[in-house]
């Protein structure tokens with residue numbers, strides 16, 4: 081239930097809605113729909129599948145009208161079918177509604193409405209919401225446009241959960257009503273036309289002037305004006321923001337998939353993450369966005385990192401980097417667990433919310449929880465205009481450029497790069513020597529070249545991928561900072577190939593996972609030469625002793641491991657603290673090549689969304 085766009089103005093709504101919606105596909109892509117007021121009533125088109133399916137349906141049978149709402153979905157309640165796709169209509173069929181969020185008490189509300197004679201055709205919680213607003217509209221005493229605004233306000237009072245909604249009614253042909261509680265909504269201000277969308281990216285080609293709707297606010301949007309009110313009253317101090325008009329059009333160039341392009345872009349994206357942030361004089365890093373002077377940074381006694389999926393794995397590498405360089409204890413949390421858990425927080429803790437998109441609902445919720453407890457929370461985001469970037473008390477942008485492939489790749493290495501800088505900065509404020517700082521800075525500067533070298537093995541890795549593509553299950557093992565790299569490798573494999581994969585610390589193998597080892601279950605073992613190299617070789621032997629096959633991530637120069645492992649994913653050598661940044665690259669590549677062999681939809685794998693904007 082994930083991306084929303086609404087339009088009201090003098091132009092044909094259908095092409096604008098379809099185009100703007102396609103910029104929100106990262107929020108979900110299992111079905112899409114639109115509703116337009118065509119002069120006689122509400123006309124709806126909905127299709128399961130990608131927005132392209134909806135566009136084809138609209139091309140065959142266009143909908144004429146100058147006001148409409150649209151939606152791209154990531155299913156929560158009810159499967160990805162035409163009927164469950166948004167918009168949903170109320171009982172009269174004259175009101176249409178799209179929704180991003182979850183109505184938690186929908187069963188209770190549904191029972192109440194059913195008792196009053198309402199019939200439902202979908203399995204969604206959103207249809208209940210449409211009927212609720214419809215009922216509130218029917219019983220409202222208000223006149224004109226205020227009637228729909230009041231109906232929305234009264235209906236959402238009965239709802240528990242999160243929502244960002246847009247509503248139109250055929251009795252009010254110039255009005256869109258939007259409301260926000262938890263799920264972001266942005267008003268785009270045009271010239272004689274206005275927009276509503278889940279984020280500013282959707283609006284980039286149309287306007288750079290936006291107003292961010294605050295929580296609990298309702299907006300009455302017309303072509304020439306917009307009025308915003310919350311339960312506390314009408315908002316008069318409206319701040320119109322000018323956003324950088326970054327039309328993030330990104331094409332695949334000569335690459336067959338965005339994911340492969342983005343894997344190869346890491347040579348430059350890593351440079352962007354470091355650019356302007358290396359301080360050779362002080363043998364340290366500069367991170368101005370933290371908004372914290374050195375005295376305050378020195379007082380930090382603990383760091384807590386919040387994230388989901390790949391972003392959390394980057395945070396786990398960050399923990400290792402910061403603890404090693406700065407000797408400051410770091411805790412990492414799944415955002416969703418932190419948000420509702422009782423984990424105690426120590427004073428003088430600095431929080432980081434890590435999120436490529438800056439829109440992940442769980443991470444946003446965790447960030448707000450940390451702030452509610454009185455802690456500063458900084459963002460590590462790629463999307464500059466995102467909700468998390470705005471909500472945080474400062475932070476560090478990744479500057480990775482748009483990441484379109486659903487499986488995160490370049491954003492991961494940029495996040496790890498940022499934690500390297502943070503570790504260096506904090507380390508130099510404590511005990512890290514200038515010479516150790518210089519050594520890290522030098523290694524950082526040689527990283528783009530080394531990443532290029534790691535990428536040059538893509539064809540060899542493709543051959544390994546062809547050999548193992550038919551496997552049903554895989555293990556990924558690594559120790560210390562390479563443990564989260566193993567988790568990330570397993571996540572990539574699951575996300576885009578649908579092969580079951582588990583990431584474990586290498587030595588945990590013997591505590592249960594070893595039962596899975598047989599000829600059919602290969603293990604990817606990260607065994608670059610570091611302090612635990614011999615221990616990793618021990619794990620390798622244990623796997624071989626049980627007829628398991630081993631694919632080792634190893635230094636290009638390591639002749640010893642070539643004689644022991646079945647296959648090698650070669651990587652160049654770098655500073656031991658930066659090695660995980662290189663070790664992840666062959667893991668991205670092997671997942672990519674396996675997915676291609678299996679004919680998977682690499683850039684838009686089943687069931688996933690680039691950013692999950694519901695809990």
Ligand code: G6P
Pocket residue numbers: 388389390391434435436437438439440443486487488688689690691692
């Ligand atoms: C979704 C994606 C993952 C991603 C995670 C966090 O689950 O499928 O690939 O790592 O969200 O995304 P974020 O935008 O917060 O980094």
